[in-house]
Amino acid sequence: MNRHIAFKDTQREIHNFRLRLALSIGFVLLLLSILLARFVYLQVVQQNHYQTLAEKNRISIMPIAPSRGLIFDRNGVILAQNYSAYTLEITSSKVADLKTTIDELAKLIDIQPRDRKRFKRLLANNRKFESLPIRSRLTDGEVARFSVQRYRFPGVELKARLFREYPYHEQISHLLGYVGRINERDIAQLEKDEIDANYRGSDYIGRTGIEQSYERELHGKTGFQQVEVDADGREVRVLSRTPPVSGSNLILTIDAKLQEVAEQAFGNYRGALVAIDPSNGEVLAFVSKPGYDPNLFIEGIDQQSWDELNNSPDLPLNNRALRGQYPPGSTIKPFMALAGLHYNMRTPGYTISDPGYFTLPGSSRRYRDWKKAGHGNVDLFKSIVVSCDTYYYGLATELGIDSIHSFFSEFGFGKKTGIDMKGEVSGLMPSQEWKQKRHKKKWYVGDTVSVGVGQGYSLVTPLQLAYATATLANDGVAYRPHLLKEVQSSHTSEKQILGANIDFSLNLNSEHFALVKSAMVAVTQTGGTAAMAGAGASYAFAGKTGTAQVIGIKQGEEYIESKVQKRYRDHAWFMAFAPFDQPKIALAVLVENGGHGGSIAAPIARKVFDYFLLGKMAQPLLKMDEGEEGIEND
Numbered sequence: 001m002n003r004h005i006a007f008k009d010t011q012r013e014i015h016n017f018r019l020r021l022a023l024s025i026g027f028v029l030l031l032l033s034i035l036l037a038r039f040v041y042l043q044v045v046q047q048n049h050y051q052t053l054a055e056k057n058r059i060s061i062m063p064i065a066p067s068r069g070l071i072f073d074r075n076g077v078i079l080a081q082n083y084s085a086y087t088l089e090i091t092s093s094k095v096a097d098l099k100t101t102i103d104e105l106a107k108l109i110d111i112q113p114r115d116r117k118r119f120k121r122l123l124a125n126n127r128k129f130e131s132l133p134i135r136s137r138l139t140d141g142e143v144a145r146f147s148v149q150r151y152r153f154p155g156v157e158l159k160a161r162l163f164r165e166y167p168y169h170e171q172i173s174h175l176l177g178y179v180g181r182i183n184e185r186d187i188a189q190l191e192k193d194e195i196d197a198n199y200r201g202s203d204y205i206g207r208t209g210i211e212q213s214y215e216r217e218l219h220g221k222t223g224f225q226q227v228e229v230d231a232d233g234r235e236v237r238v239l240s241r242t243p244p245v246s247g248s249n250l251i252l253t254i255d256a257k258l259q260e261v262a263e264q265a266f267g268n269y270r271g272a273l274v275a276i277d278p279s280n281g282e283v284l285a286f287v288s289k290p291g292y293d294p295n296l297f298i299e300g301i302d303q304q305s306w307d308e309l310n311n312s313p314d315l316p317l318n319n320r321a322l323r324g325q326y327p328p329g330s331t332i333k334p335f336m337a338l339a340g341l342h343y344n345m346r347t348p349g350y351t352i353s354d355p356g357y358f359t360l361p362g363s364s365r366r367y368r369d370w371k372k373a374g375h376g377n378v379d380l381f382k383s384i385v386v387s388c389d390t391y392y393y394g395l396a397t398e399l400g401i402d403s404i405h406s407f408f409s410e411f412g413f414g415k416k417t418g419i420d421m422k423g424e425v426s427g428l429m430p431s432q433e434w435k436q437k438r439h440k441k442k443w444y445v446g447d448t449v450s451v452g453v454g455q456g457y458s459l460v461t462p463l464q465l466a467y468a469t470a471t472l473a474n475d476g477v478a479y480r481p482h483l484l485k486e487v488q489s490s491h492t493s494e495k496q497i498l499g500a501n502i503d504f505s506l507n508l509n510s511e512h513f514a515l516v517k518s519a520m521v522a523v524t525q526t527g528g529t530a531a532m533a534g535a536g537a538s539y540a541f542a543g544k545t546g547t548a549q550v551i552g553i554k555q556g557e558e559y560i561e562s563k564v565q566k567r568y569r570d571h572a573w574f575m576a577f578a579p580f581d582q583p584k585i586a587l588a589v590l591v592e593n594g595g596h597g598g599s600i601a602a603p604i605a606r607k608v609f610d611y612f613l614l615g616k617m618a619q620p621l622l623k624m625d626e627g628e629e630g631i632e633n634d
Contacts, residue, residue: 063201177209396452
C-alpha cells in the first residue's frame with residue numbers, strides 16, 4: 001500500500017501569523033491613535049468648553065426672591081405684612097411615584113384632603129420641574145420629624161418661605177386685594193412684558209386691588225447666589241451671593257380707623273362708601289360690604305371656601321365701590337340744579353306749583369312725586385331741601401338729554417375717575433346717540449323725565465359719586481382720586497411723596513355753587529330729608545339723600561316697601577361733605593336695599609364725619625332693625 005505523507009509549510013504559516021499579528025497590532029494602534037486624538041481634542045482643544053460644563057454640573061445658580069414690600073395706612077398702621085414659615089415642597093419631576101410619596105409623607109405630617117386637592121390644582125397650573133407646596137406653615141414638630149426621615153424622600157424638601165398676611169382680614173379687603181401663586185398665564189404675561197427674569201424664584205404675584213395695581217413697586221428685584229451642589233443636587237456651600245432688593249413699602253391715603261368706623265356703621269347691610277379729601281383727591285375710606293378674607297387666596301383657596309364666596313347671594317367678591325353700578329336717584333338733583341342755572345333754564349326765584357305729579361304736554365301719563373300730596377310752591381332751594389321730583393321732571397324736559405349728558409360729563413359722570421386701582425367701570429350717563437347705538441331705538445322725552453331724577457338709564461358707581469361730590473364741594477375743581485400717598489424705599493428709607501393732580505376746573509358761576517351748597521346744608525337741618533342725621537351735629541355739613549329703584553313700578557301701582565322682598569327694595573344713597581365752610585371730607589354712601597337715604601345711608605355718613613372731624617364715635621342716630629321701614633322717603 002502506498003502511503004502519502006503530508007508535510008506542513010511552516011514558513012508559510014509563520015508568515016501568515018506574522019501578517020495577521022501585524023494587521024491586528026496596526027488596527028489596535030489605529031484605534032489607540034483615534035482614542036488619543038479624541039482625548040487630545042477633548043482635553044486640549046475643547047478644554048475650556050468642558051470645564052465650563054463641569055462647573056455648571058457642580059455649581060448651580062439659585063435665584064433669591066425679594067421680600068415683598070409692606071403696605072401701611074396714612075398713620076403708619078400696617079395693612080399687609082410678611083412672616084416666615086417652613087413649607088414642605090415636592091418637585092414632581094424628581095419623584096417616581098407621586099401618590100405613594102404623598103401617602104408616606106402623610107404618616108409624618110398632617111396632610112389633609114384639601115392639601116392634596118390644592119397641590120393637584122397647583123401641579124396642573126405650573127411646570128413640573130418647579131417645587132410646589134403640599135403643606136405650608138409647618139409646626140416645629142413636623143419640621144423635626146421630616147428632617148430625620150428626609151433621606152427617604154428624594155424630590156421633597158423643606159423651604160423657608162415668606163408669606164403674605166392681611167391682619168384686618170375682611171376689613172379693607174377690596175382695597176388691598178391679595179396675592180396668589182404665579183401660574184402659567186402669569187408667566188406668559190411676564191414674558192410678554194419682558195420682566196420674567198425678575199420673577200425667577202418668586203412664588204406670588206398681586207391679583208387684585210393695591211397688590212395688583214402696584215405689583216412692580218411691591219415686588220422688588222430678584223437676587224441670586226452661586227451654590228456648589230453634590231451629585232444629588234443638594235447644596236454644599238454658597239460660593240457667591242448677590243442679595244435681592246426688597247420691594248418698596250407703600251403708604252396709602254386710607255385711614256384704617258376711619259375705615260373700621262365706616263364698615264361697622266353699615267352693620268349687616270350690604271353697600272359701599274368712598275370718602276375723599278376734596279383738596280387733594282386722597283381717598284380716606286374705601287368700603288365695599290361685605291368683604292372677604294384675602295388670606296384664603298394666598299396659597300390657593302380651598303373648594304369649600306370658594307363655593308361659599310362665589311355662590312353667596314351677598315356677592316362678597318364684588319367690589320361695589322369700584323365696580324358696582326346703580327341708578328343715582330335724587331343724589332343728582334344738586335347737579336341738575338346747577339345745570340338749570342348754568343343753561344339759564346332756572347333762576348333762584350323761579351317757582352313751580354307741585355301737585356304731586358308731573359305730566360308731559362299732550363300726555364295723560366303721570367310721573368309721580370314721592371310725596372303724594374305734592375310740595376306746594378317750590379323754588380330751586382326748596383327743591384333740593386325736600387327733594388321734589390316734580391321740579392326736576394320739568395327741568396329735565398326743558399334741558400333735554402344732550403344738555404344733561406354734556407353737563408354731567410364735565411363732573412365725571414359716565415367716565416372712569418382714573419383712580420390708581422385696576423378694574424374700574426365707567427357707569428353710564430345716557431344720550432340720544434348712546435341709545436341709538438346701544439338699543440337701536442330713538443330717544444323719547446319720557447326717557448329724559450326719568451333721567452332727571454336719577455332713574456332710567458343712568459348708572460353711577462359710589463366712587464364716581466364721591467368724586468363728583470368732592471368736585472362740587474371744591475367749587476368745580478376736581479382732584480383725581482388716588483389711594484397711594486407715599487412710596488418708601490425698603491433699603492434706604494427714602495420717601496417719594498406723590499402730589500395731587502388736578503383733573504379739571506369747571507368754569508361755572510360761583511354764586512350758583514353757593515346757592516346749591518347752601519340748600520344741601522338745609523337738607524341736614526329741620527325740614528330737610530336728612531334732618532335726622534344732622535340733628536345735634538357741632539358742625540354744619542351739606543348733603544343730599546337719594547333713593548334708587550331696584551324694580552320698576554307700573555303706572556297706577558304704588559310701591560309699598562313692607563310688601564316687597566328685601567332684595568328688591570330700593571337702594572339708599574347719601575352724598576355729603578363736611579365741614580360746610582371748609583370741606584375736609586366728601587363722601588358717597590350706598591346701602592343696597594336700604595330703602596331711604598335719609599334714614600339709612602345718611603346716619604352712616606354722620607358717624608364717619610363725627611369720627612373724622614371730632615375723633616369720636618357718634619351715638620346711635622336711629623334705632624331701626626333691618627326689617628323695619630325707613631321714616632323718610634328720600
